[in-house]
Amino acid sequence: MDDLTLRDFVAALEELYPPDTAQSWDRVGLVSGDLDQPVRRIHLAVDPTLAVIEEARAEAADLLITHHPLLLRGVHSVATTSAKGASVTSLVVGDVALYVAHTNADVASPGVSDALAAAAGLDGTEPLVMEEGRPLGRVGELAAPVTLRRFAELLARALPSAPGGLRVAGDPDAEVRRVAVLGGAGDDQFDAVRGCGADVFVTADLRHHPASEAREEARGGTPYLIDAGHWATEWLWLASARDELLRTLADRGDTVEFHISSLCTDPWDFVVDARTAPEPGGRPES
Numbered sequence: 001m002d003d004l005t006l007r008d009f010v011a012a013l014e015e016l017y018p019p020d021t022a023q024s025w026d027r028v029g030l031v032s033g034d035l036d037q038p039v040r041r042i043h044l045a046v047d048p049t050l051a052v053i054e055e056a057r058a059e060a061a062d063l064l065i066t067h068h069p070l071l072l073r074g075v076h077s078v079a080t081t082s083a084k085g086a087s088v089t090s091l092v093v094g095d096v097a098l099y100v101a102h103t104n105a106d107v108a109s110p111g112v113s114d115a116l117a118a119a120a121g122l123d124g125t126e127p128l129v130m131e132e133g134r135p136l137g138r139v140g141e142l143a144a145p146v147t148l149r150r151f152a153e154l155l156a157r158a159l160p161s162a163p164g165g166l167r168v169a170g171d172p173d174a175e176v177r178r179v180a181v182l183g184g185a186g187d188d189q190f191d192a193v194r195g196c197g198a199d200v201f202v203t204a205d206l207r208h209h210p211a212s213e214a215r216e217e218a219r220g221g222t223p224y225l226i227d228a229g230h231w232a233t234e235w236l237w238l239a240s241a242r243d244e245l246l247r248t249l250a251d252r253g254d255t256v257e258f259h260i261s262s263l264c265t266d267p268w269d270f271v272v273d274a275r276t277a278p279e280p281g282g283r284p285e286s
């Protein structure tokens, strides 16, 4: 049987995550590579960082699939003097094709938020909101109500471990059942979260003002908030993308090997809890 080529993978990826379903500002699709090159090893990661590209090369991957774009803004050089340039150069020198499925994977079904909804233990989900005419985020119910603390603990177990952990706003002993999820940055969707009657909203990148105002609107009640980390909430999609590719390529899929990156590309490396920091504590010097 002939080897699968990059052309086959691009066709399969475009069927799963049509590029025209990406948001208008996004840059998705093939970034590097030759459509005729054979593809036997596929590496999947959230971010196309230099370390991930190195990891893909060490795995002898022919194709790297990432969620986040490498080149979202215009560049006039791909020299190794910048990190972006070094990344492109490394991909080309290492003969690794790069393919990006970003906001088109967010609105796909199954897509990024389905993977997060499954990890959160939700049944019978529906879209949280329509964005540019496409369903974004999911809302569904837990099989049985649990306390907010218990739900957060179970979610933490289902997510890959990241240094930032999970930040939770709300009464830890309050019961939650209806859950809204949105992988990645979600603090522009509080109206939809309130509108769907969610007890808790799982997302990431919650900034002070939107989160604080949402808590004020809730008067201490629902929806509670969980910031579960951008990388962690999107990482779950990688296994879904692998499974969907295998299904789409059907009988030809046995010629390929998939590897999901083991690198945590969350930019934070450690957290110091101000309440448990060793002496001398007190006020910061001003």
Ligand SMILES: [Zn+2]
Binding pocket: 068, 183, 184, 185, 230, 234
């Ligand atoms: Zn993201």
